[in-house]
Amino acid sequence: MSDCPTRKWPSLVGTGAAAAAFLAIPLFFKAIGLRSGPYWLDLLNTVGLYTILALSLNVILGHAGMFHMGHAAFFAVGAYTTAILNLNHGWTILATMPAAFLAAGLLAAILAGPIIHLRGDYLLIVTIGIVEITRIALSNNIFGLTGGPNGLVGIARPSLFGFRLSKPQHFFYFIWFMVGVTYVMFYFLENSRFGRALKYIKEDTVAAESMGVNTTAYKLIAFVLGAAWAGVAGAIYASRMRTISPDSFTFEESVLLFTIVILGGSGNQKGVMLGSFMVIGLPEIFRGFQDKRLLVFGAALVLMMIFRPQGLFPPTPARVKLSDAWSNKLVEPATNSESDDG
Amino acid sequence: MPPTLLSLHNVYKTFGGLLAVQDIGFEVIRDTVVGVIGPNGAGKTTVFNLITGSIKPDSGKVIFLKKPITGLKPHSIVNKGIARTFQTIRLFSKLTVLENVLSGCHTRMEAGLVASILRLPSQRREERKFIDRAMDELEFVGLESKWQHPADSLAYGDQRRLEIARALASDPQLLILDEPAGGMNEQETIKLGDLIRKIKKRKITVMLIEHDMSFVMDVCDKVVVMEGGLKIAEGSPMEIQKNQRVIEAYLGVDDENGY
Structure with missing residues (x-):
């Protein structure tokens, strides 16, 4: 136990160095004068956006173990909330982000109420229904707000303290900052009373309930939180693309996100990040395969299920630090009389 | 503090056509160990599930600390002070x-x-x-x-x-153990008995289902005997061992249990 701090520091330094190197990528591209730099940055931005989405889905699917395949619906609600508030009411993009969070969360709360008790494949089917209904509603210009199949055009760029984010490298820092926020937030959540409750639910709902976890409430909150955060990702997406249409929020998007989480390792955030790079990044690098992407997905999933059903990085045991008193007690060997409960 | 921690009053539960529990009622006194015994299918686990809220009774009342807990969800019953283990x-x-x-x-x-x-x-x-x-x-x-x-x-x-x-x-104030010695060897069962006595010393009341009769007679202060969903006897281990009805219904028939 006493060597915990010494082991922790190099890993922190390593993570910091890796993060710094990653954040230097735009500068590096500029320095070497890479002509395709903006293209690669754009790809990294897409990966980043999917990482935020997948991390938010991970709370629902990975931690709480709920088979939710309709995440694109909440992504869409966030994007459309931002677009409508910006275009029709002149809100700045940053101001629309909390609104996107709330709108997606509210829809999730309304929808989840009646379906939250469904298990496994039953929930899966209902959530597929949600994403399809959302897409069709958007296509039909619901409330006369969504612009029908053509979607909404001319969404503003976000401005930070008067600085307008317009180039890929601007979005690179914005999006990956949000990835960092998402990661830390959900990391804290995972290692808390709340996160543990979700793990208990995933492992054995009956036992979790019998240990005092209000399983219905926790599932509902996890679902709403994950959905609301997908709404934030939607807000970023809308301002990055400037144009959104129902085509961007299909069932296929939901499947993609589902695949990222399962492939990466449901419940493990590092695995989910790696999954985003693999599922979104690799097909771009191997462009020749792109039209066979679904085939590759299928094959990858089948192989994963056979050889690594837990995902690339399965969840690791929780790292818990004992109090000094307990650490010292356990290091000392002569406590046999205690362990014998006579 | 009331001496009665938990009591059941005229509790009924049917599964489909099967009367799992009929008119069950008994009291659990604070700081005691109460055993529930009976042949397989007698309704013992159903009684535990009714107390912990996993299932709801058709009629009857479960009172804990003078307040009804009938129909509450398991998680709120845990919060009120009843914890359990599983069979x-x-x-x-x-x-x-x-x-x-x-x-x-x-x-x-x-x-x-x-x-x-x-x-x-x-x-x-x-x-x-x-x-x-x-x-x-x-x-x-x-x-x-x-x-x-x-x-x-x-x-x-x-x-x-x-x-x-x-x-x-x-x-918890009440700890419910469903066959805690199930699958244990003799050594482990003896240690379990010691553990239950230690729990009792912490002023935690214990209810348990067990098939190991010598274990039950050893650790329990009171024994409730069930058969076919009915309570057929209730009393100290000594009384239960002498009870003619119990010997006929359970101990006399199933001599594998060694009493």
């Missing part, structure tokens, strides 16, 4: 031993979503406090050195003890 072990098998015990602490902790996401100082303080508390419970059952192991790597008897530690971590 077939239901640990969170992929999680560590410590995490399993922390699940018992859940109901006594307060940190919510926002405090957890922001890792507020109050949340961290609470975590530290309850990690210590969980370790104390592990020490109580003698598993503290295995706190980092995955629960499913433990030996069978240790898993049973871990389930008890997990239940104790919820700070």
Whole structure:
């Protein structure tokens, strides 16, 4: 136990160095004068956006173990909330982000109420229904707000303290900052009373309930939180693309996100990040395969299920630090009389 | 404090056409160990499920600490002070031993979503406090050195003890054990008896279902006997052993149990 701090520091330094190197990528591209730099940055931005989405889905699917395949619906609600508030009411993009969070969360709360008790494949089917209904509603210009199949055009760029984010490298820092926020937030959540409750639910709902976890409430909150955060990702997406249409929020998007989480390792955030790079990044690098992407997905999933059903990085045991008193007690060997409960 | 901790009054439960529990009523006195025995299918586990809220009675009342708890959800019953273990072990098998015990602490902790996401100082303080508390419970059952192991790597008897530690971590006034000695060897059963006496010393009332008659007669202060959904006898272990109805219905027929 006493060597915990010494082991922790190099890993922190390593993570910091890796993060710094990653954040230097735009500068590096500029320095070497890479002509395709903006293209690669754009790809990294897409990966980043999917990482935020997948991390938010991970709370629902990975931690709480709920088979939710309709995440694109909440992504869409966030994007459309931002677009409508910006275009029709002149809100700045940053101001629309909390609104996107709330709108997606509210829809999730309304929808989840009646379906939250469904298990496994039953929930899966209902959530597929949600994403399809959302897409069709958007296509039909619901409330006369969504612009029908053509979607909404001319969404503003976000401005930070008067600085307008317009180039890929601007979005690179914005999006990956949000990835960092998402990661830390959900990391804290995972290692808390709340996160543990979700793990208990995933492992054995009956036992979790019998240990005092209000399983219905926790599932509902996890679902709403994950959905609301997908709404934030939607807000970023809308301002990055400037144009959104129902085509961007299909069932296929939901499947993609589902695949990222399962492939990466449901419940493990590092695995989910790696999954985003693999599922979104690799097909771009191997462009020749792109039209066979679904085939590759299928094959990858089948192989994963056979050889690594837990995902690339399965969840690791929780790292818990004992109090000094307990650490010292356990290091000392002569406590046999205690362990014998006579 | 009332001497009666828990009481059941005219409790009925049917599953389809089957009368699982009929007109069951008995009292559990504070700081005692109460055994529920009876042949398989007598309705013992159903009674436990009715008390812990896993199933709701068709009629009748369950009173805990003078208040009705009939029809409450299991998680709120745990919060009121009734913890349980299961007939077939239901640990969170992929999680560590410590995490399993922390699940018992859940109901006594307060940190919510926002405090957890922001890792507020109050949340961290609470975590530290309850990690210590969980370790104390592990020490109580003698598993503290295995706190980092995955629960499913433990030996069978240790898993049973871990389930008890997990239940104790919820700070119960009543601990319900469903066949705690099931699958244990003689040595482990003796240690379990000692553990239950230690629990009783902590002023925690214990109810248990058990088929091992010498174990029941040894640790219980009172025994309730069920058959076919009915309570057929109730009394001290001595009285039960002499009860003609019990001998006919249960002990006399099934001589495998050794009484």
